[in-house]
Amino acid sequence: MAKLFEPYTIKNVTLKNRIVMSPMCMFSVLKEDGIVTPFHVTHYESRAVGGVGLIMIEATAIEARGRIKTTDLGIWSDVHIAGLKHLTERIHAHGAKAAIQLGHAGKKAQTDQSPIAPSQLDNEEVDVMTSSMIDHLIDQFKVAAIRARKANFDVIELHAAHGYLLNQFLSPITNQRTDAFGGNKEKRYHIIEAVIDAVKSVFHGPLFVRISADEYHAAGNTMADFIYFSQRMKEQGIQLIDVSTGGIVNTPIDVYPGYQVKQAETIKHEADIPTGAVGLITDPHHAEEILKNNRADLIFIGRELLRHPYWAKSASDILNAKIKAPTPYERGWA
Known part of the structure; x- marks a missing residue:
């Protein structure tokens, strides 16, 4: 059988295949309240119908101030739980597992409040985070994880990539602090360490972390730094590193099919932790x-699933791997 369609067990969750819908912001909240809309249900449920093993919903803001845009989904209030729970119910109805990416945009947030950041660079208009603000942020991640558990998500991913707040703390480019949360890589990792511990204390399913494993700048973290961070995450009980790149600095990136796979492969073997590969993977043979070749453990599909909700079905046909059709579609999938 094609490896892409082999079940994959991670901690206490078994995925029916190794295809993951990568988190992609939809910016489709109607009233800027962070609440799930009918669009979100249709969008994610259709990919579950299409055969994806793990549906990871978009970056979901742990506080209103931390939204990338005001039309982001939110999990900063108990009001959000009902909509998110309905969403997981519809995903689970088709044999897929449900994941949520918890995030905070930091200085990249676009709301009517001043953005927060670990440091102020040049003429940025940001509120530099105090120790009490950091403590509050850690608690917000913890409370968000409780809400994710109540909404029946199987997996939580922490968003520490693409230049958002946790990534801002990790990178020496954006973290110029001189306290316990800045300086060498050990101190820059401190906030991630605290967030992971807080989330683990209330959520007992698999935990992923998305990182940007290339900052495309000479002053940024090196691969040795990312291996160190990944080793620390493994020691803390993280089950998988979702390996992306970029976002800390605004620079052109040479993108091509699999352009981030090498980073996932390196971290997988050097840090000895499962990884997810993402980045213009569209061809089932490429995923296979x-x-x-043991370069990654899961395949995260992004834009191709926007174009083709039934990519998993097409991939199974191309790889000669028979998958179970949804009952209403059996006549067409036979």
Whole structure:
């Protein structure tokens, strides 16, 4: 059988295949209240119908101030739980597992409040985080994880990539602090360490972390730094590193099919932790090559699932892997 369609067990959750819908912001909240809309249900449920093993919903803000845009989904209030729970119910109805990416945009937030950041660079208009603000942020991640558990998500991913707040703390480019949360890589990791511990204390399913494993700048973290961070995450009980790149600095990136797979492969073997590969992976044979050559453990599909909700079905046909059709579609999938 094609490895792409083999079940994959991670901690206490078994995915029916190794295809993950990568988190992609939809900016589709109607009233800027962070609440799930009918669009979100249709969008995610259709990919579950299409055969994806793990549906990871978009970056979901742990506080209103931390939204990338005001039309982001939110999890900063108990009001959000009902909509998110309905969403997981519809995902689970089709045999898929549900994941949520918890995030805070930091200085990249676009709301009517002043953005927060670990440091102020140049002429940025940001509120530099105090120790009490950091403590509050850690608690917000913890409370968000409780809400994610109540909404029946199987997996939580912490968003520490793409230049958002946790990434801002990790990077020496954006973290110029001189306290316990800035300086060498050990101190820059401190906030991630605290967030992971807080989330683990209330959520007992698999935990992923998305990182940007190349900052495309000479002053940024090196691969040795990312291996160190990944080793620390493994020691803390993180089950998988979702390996992306970029976002800390605004610079052109040479993108091509699998352009981030090398980073996932390096971290997988050097840090000895499962990884997810993402980045213009559209061809099922390419996905199969990544898995069979032990370059990553899960395949995260992004834009291709926006174009083709039934990519998993097409991939199974191309790889000669029979998958179970949703009952209403059996006549067409036979």
